[in-house]
Amino acid sequence: MTEKEFRILSRGGQGAVTAAHILVEAAVLSDKYAQAVPNFGQERKGAPVYTFARLSDKPIESHTYVYNPDIVVMFDSFLMELGIDPLEGIGEDSILIINDRELPHGIRDSFKKVGLVDAWSITHEVIGNVPPNAAMLGAIAKTTGLLDIESIMEAIVNVMGEKIGQVNAKCAKTAYERTVVYEG
Amino acid sequence: MDKKVAIDGNSAIAEGVRLARAQVVAAYPITPQTPMVERVADFIDEGRLDAKYIAVESEHSALSAVVGAALMGTRTFTATAGAGLALMHEIVGVAAGNRLPIVMGIANRALPSPWSLQVDHSDTMAEKDMGWIQLYASNCQEALDYTLLAYRIGEEVRLPVMVCIDGFFLTHTTEVAELPDQEKVDRFLPAYDRGDVYLDPDNPMTINQLNSAETFTELRYAHNQALNEVINLFPKIAEEFKDIFGRQHSLCRDFECEDADVVVVTLGSSSGTARKVVQRMRANGMKAGALQVSCFRPFPKEDVIGKLKGAKSVAVIDRSWALGTDGPLSQEIKSAFHSAGIDIPIYNFVAGLGGRDLNEKTIENVIHSTVELVEKDEKRLYPIWIDVKKEVI
Numbered sequence: 001m002t003e004k005e006f007r008i009l010s011r012g013g014q015g016a017v018t019a020a021h022i023l024v025e026a027a028v029l030s031d032k033y034a035q036a037v038p039n040f041g042q043e044r045k046g047a048p049v050y051t052f053a054r055l056s057d058k059p060i061e062s063h064t065y066v067y068n069p070d071i072v073v074m075f076d077s078f079l080m081e082l083g084i085d086p087l088e089g090i091g092e093d094s095i096l097i098i099n100d101r102e103l104p105h106g107i108r109d110s111f112k113k114v115g116l117v118d119a120w121s122i123t124h125e126v127i128g129n130v131p132p133n134a135a136m137l138g139a140i141a142k143t144t145g146l147l148d149i150e151s152i153m154e155a156i157v158n159v160m161g162e163k164i165g166q167v168n169a170k171c172a173k174t175a176y177e178r179t180v181v182y183e184g
Numbered sequence: 185m186d187k188k189v190a191i192d193g194n195s196a197i198a199e200g201v202r203l204a205r206a207q208v209v210a211a212y213p214i215t216p217q218t219p220m221v222e223r224v225a226d227f228i229d230e231g232r233l234d235a236k237y238i239a240v241e242s243e244h245s246a247l248s249a250v251v252g253a254a255l256m257g258t259r260t261f262t263a264t265a266g267a268g269l270a271l272m273h274e275i276v277g278v279a280a281g282n283r284l285p286i287v288m289g290i291a292n293r294a295l296p297s298p299w300s301l302q303v304d305h306s307d308t309m310a311e312k313d314m315g316w317i318q319l320y321a322s323n324c325q326e327a328l329d330y331t332l333l334a335y336r337i338g339e340e341v342r343l344p345v346m347v348c349i350d351g352f353f354l355t356h357t358t359e360v361a362e363l364p365d366q367e368k369v370d371r372f373l374p375a376y377d378r379g380d381v382y383l384d385p386d387n388p389m390t391i392n393q394l395n396s397a398e399t400f401t402e403l404r405y406a407h408n409q410a411l412n413e414v415i416n417l418f419p420k421i422a423e424e425f426k427d428i429f430g431r432q433h434s435l436c437r438d439f440e441c442e443d444a445d446v447v448v449v450t451l452g453s454s455s456g457t458a459r460k461v462v463q464r465m466r467a468n469g470m471k472a473g474a475l476q477v478s479c480f481r482p483f484p485k486e487d488v489i490g491k492l493k494g495a496k497s498v499a500v501i502d503r504s505w506a507l508g509t510d511g512p513l514s515q516e517i518k519s520a521f522h523s524a525g526i527d528i529p530i531y532n533f534v535a536g537l538g539g540r541d542l543n544e545k546t547i548e549n550v551i552h553s554t555v556e557l558v559e560k561d562e563k564r565l566y567p568i569w570i571d572v573k574k575e576v577i
Binding site (some may be wrong): 020021024025027028032033034035037040059060061062063064065067132159165 | 188189190216286300301322323350352353355356357358360453454456457459460463541542543544545
C-alpha cells in the first residue's frame with residue numbers, strides 16, 4: 001500500500017480526533033504505520049474541526065496537514081452549509097465517506113467511490129446519544145478496505161477501554177454492515 | 185519485550201521519563217505541554233513511576249524545585265513550553281551553571297507577542313546559549329529515544345538537557361513507535377549516581393554562592409568543555425543505544441546529501457517532511473538532499489560540515505524569528521563553514537512561524553528558490569521569509 005492521506009471533516013465534540021487515534025491503533029494491530037494529526041486551535045464544541053491521518057506500509061515522514069486527500073471523511077454533511085467543501089484538494093481516485101441518510105445532491109460524481117452511512121441513527125440505536133466516531137470508523141473500514149473491521153474493533157476497545165469499547169466496537173461493526181458503497 | 189504502540193509526542197516523552205525512573209518531577213501545565221506532565225503525574229498516581237511530584241504555582245518555581253531536588257542528588261524531570269520557558273530563564277542558567285543533569289521536555293511554542301498556542305522554535309532559541317544540551321526530535325520515536333539519551337548523556341557530562349518537540353505537530357500527533365522494555369532501559373541507563381557533591385542536611389554545605397573574578401572564567405570554561413564533550417560522547421552512547429534498542433541516532437541525520445545540488449537543513453518535525461520532499465524530487469531527477477540537526481547545543485560543526493561539504497548549495501530553514509539578522513540555525517551553519525574555510529552558497533529561509541504548517545510545498549519552494557539564486561549568483565545578506573502572505577501585510 002502506498003501512503004494514503006485522510007482529511008476528516010467534523011465538528012468539535014464529534015470525536016474525530018479520537019477516531020484518528022483509533023486508526024493509528026488499528027494500524028499497529030495490522031502491522032502497518034499510521035499518523036493522526038489534529039489541527040488544534042482555539043477550538044470549541046460545534047465549531048468545524050479538521051483532523052488529518054496517514055496510513056502506509058512504511059514509516060511516515062511527513063508531519064504536516066493533508067492538502068490532497070486520498071480519503072475524505074465527512075462526519076456531518078451539514079458542514080457543507082458552513083462552506084466546508086469536501087471536494088477541496090481531491091484527485092481522480094479520491095474516496096468519500098459521508099454521514100447522512102442519503103447522498104447529498106451532486107457529490108457522487110466527484111469521487112471514485114463513496115461510502116454512505118447513517119452514523120447518527122446507527123449510533124443512537126446501538127449506544128445512545130454519543131459521538132458518531134465509532135460508526136464512522138466502521139464505514140471507513142468498509143469503504144476503503146485499508147484496515148479490516150476486526151482490527152478497528154480491537155483498536156476501539158484498546159483506546160476506549162473494555163466497557164465503553166465493546167459497545168462502540170459493536171457500533172462500528174453495525175455501521176460496517178450497513179454502509180452503502182457506490183462505486184464505478 | 186519491546187512493544188509497538190500508537191503514541192503522541194507528549195506521551196512519548198512521558199514514557200521516556202517513566203522508563204528512566206525519574207525520582208522528582210515538578211512542572212506547571214501550559215499548552216501544548218500539558219498532556220506531557222499530566223501523563224507523568226498519572227504514572228506516579230498509578231504507582232508505575234516511583235517519584236515525588238511537586239505541584240508548583242509557576243514555571244520559575246517548577247525549575248527551581250527540580251534544581252533543589254537535583255542538588256540533593258536525584259534524577260529529575262520538568263517540562264514547559266513557550267512563555268513558560270521564558271519565565272524560567274533565570275533558573276535555566278542556575279541549572280546549567282550548577283552542572284545539574286535535569287531533563288526538561290519542551291513542547292515548542294512561539295513566544296509572545298502576538299500570542300500563539302502553536303509551534304515555532306523561538307522559545308528554545310531564546311535559551312540556546314545558557315549552557316544546556318538541546319535535542320530536537322523529528323518524530324515521536326525520537327522524542328522517546330532522545331529522552332533516554334538525554335538522561336544518559338546529561339548525567340555523564342553533568343549538564344541539563346532540553347528535549348524539544350514541535351507543539352501540536354509532534355506533541356499532539358499520534359504515530360506508531362516502539363516502547364522499549366524496562367529491562368533494556370535499565371541496562372542502558374543505570375540508577376542515578378549523584379557523585380560526591382550534593383546537599384546533605386546531616387553534613388551541611390553551601391552550593392552556588394557568589395563567585396569572584398578569580399574563578400568565574402574558569403568555571404565557565406569548565407562548563408563549556410563539558411558541553412563540547414557531548415560532541416565526542418554522543419556517537420559513543422548512540423552506538424550503545426543501537427546495540428540495545430536497534431535504532432541509530434546521530435548528532436545530525438543526513439539524507440541524500442552527498443552529491444546534492446541543494447541540501448535543505450532543518451530542526452524538528454519538518455525534517456521528516458524535508459526527507460519526503462527530497463525523495464520525490466530525486467525520483468523526478470532533481471538532486472536534492474536533507475539534513476536534520478538533532479543536537480543543536482552543542483552545535484556539531486564538524487559533523488554538519490562533513491555531511492554538507494559535497495553539496496553545491498545549502499538552504500537553511502529557521503522555524504524561528506530572525507528579527508534584524510539571520511535565523512539561529514543559519515548563523516551556526518554559516519559560521520561553521522566560514523571557520524572551516526569552505527565557500528559554498530548558503531541561503532537562509534524563515535518559515536513555519538506561530539504554527540503555520542511548514543508543508544511540502546514550502547520546502548519545495550525553498551529548494552527551487554535556492555537553485556534560482558545559485559544560477560543567478562545572487563547573494564543575500566539577510567534571510568528570505570519564504571511563506572509570507574503579501575496580501576495580509
